[in-house]
Amino acid sequence: MLISELPSALERFDDLERRLAGRRPAVFLDYDGTLTPIAARPEQAVLAAPVRAVLERLAALCPVALVSGRDLATLRRLVGVEGLTFAGEHGFDILHPDGSTAQPPEVAALVPHVEAAGAALEQGIGGIEGVLLERKRFSIAIHYRHVAPEAVQAVRDAVAAQLARHPQLKGLSGKKVLELQPALDWNKGRAIVALTEEEGIGAESLPIFLGDDTTDETAFEALAGRGVCIVLEGEEDRETAAGLRLGDPTEARRYLERLIGLLAQGR
Numbered sequence: 407m408l409i410s411e412l413p414s415a416l417e418r419f420d421d422l423e424r425r426l427a428g429r430r431p432a433v434f435l436d437y438d439g440t441l442t443p444i445a446a447r448p449e450q451a452v453l454a455a456p457v458r459a460v461l462e463r464l465a466a467l468c469p470v471a472l473v474s475g476r477d478l479a480t481l482r483r484l485v486g487v488e489g490l491t492f493a494g495e496h497g498f499d500i501l502h503p504d505g506s507t508a509q510p511p512e513v514a515a516l517v518p519h520v521e522a523a524g525a526a527l528e529q530g531i532g533g534i535e536g537v538l539l540e541r542k543r544f545s546i547a548i549h550y551r552h553v554a555p556e557a558v559q560a561v562r563d564a565v566a567a568q569l570a571r572h573p574q575l576k577g578l579s580g581k582k583v584l585e586l587q588p589a590l591d592w593n594k595g596r597a598i599v600a601l602t603e604e605e606g607i608g609a610e611s612l613p614i615f616l617g618d619d620t621t622d623e624t625a626f627e628a629l630a631g632r633g634v635c636i637v638l639e640g641e642e643d644r645e646t647a648a649g650l651r652l653g654d655p656t657e658a659r660r661y662l663e664r665l666i667g668l669l670a671q672g673r
């Protein structure tokens with residue numbers, strides 16, 4: 407369905423109350439575009455203090471996991487709340503609240519391909535005005551938000567050439583960004599399902615996921631029919647596997663505040 411055709415998660419909040427009915431929610435949250443508005447540059451997407459306070463209050467009531475494309479260390483620094491689960495790089499790099507970590511076992515062997523592709527891209531398109539290469543532990547993001555429209559195809563072509571050269575890598579595409587990561591059958595959806603099966607969250611919990619980007623669709627698909635899937639509206643309407651919509655990060659915060667109110671009443 408198109409995002410614009412979905413019902414508002416705030417208007418349908420009563421449904422959530424009914425679905426919870428004594429169950430505990432487990433809340434999974436995307437970062438960019440969901441908790442923070444999309445900013446001109448990655449380092450400008452700083453979490454607002456009231457949102458941080460909401461995350462702290464929510465984490466005292468139920469499991470909360472940040473599931474983001476960001477590098478794990480960057481995500482932790484930006485969020486600045488202890489006691490959460492953090493899944494960085496689209497679920498490739500997980501940190502549990504007890505300090506234990508998890509990554510797909512094959513990922514480390516594929517990092518040299520990411521590094522070789524990153525070096526080639528730096529050499530090939532690093533000089534194009536506006537290109538921003540964001541190195542992460544296991545992947546690389548190629549931002550083109552500030553690239554002149556007539557130069558964007560050169561960026562796409564260069565990334566496609568690296569994908570052709572390194573079949574060990576796969577490509578992702580998000581908001582004015584292309585990403586290269588190890589070509590493993592792993593994504594936000596698989597990471598969230600794995601997390602819901604872990605002790606501390608539990609298969610009986612009701613997963614709720616909020617995300618905004620096409621890279622969040624694997625999570626909506628994985629939780630369809632089982633969890634509450636909420637997509638945030640962006641600049642463009644598009645097809646989604648989510649079942650509910652919110653307008654922007656301010657509405658996402660209001661939704662989480664209502665959830666806190668509900669859980670604080672013990673319902």
Ligand SMILES: O=P(O)(O)OC[C@H]1O[C@H](O[C@H]2O[C@H](CO)[C@@H](O)[C@H](O)[C@H]2O)[C@H](O)[C@@H](O)[C@@H]1O
Nearest residue numbers: 437438444445446447448451474475476581583
């Ligand atoms: O999964 P997310 O938490 O949504 O992360 C996806 C990517 O977000 C970041 O890039 C995007 O947000 C930036 C700040 O608002 C914006 O400037 C950029 O154009 C967007 O693509 C982040 O830099 C990437 O590493 C994430 O993969």
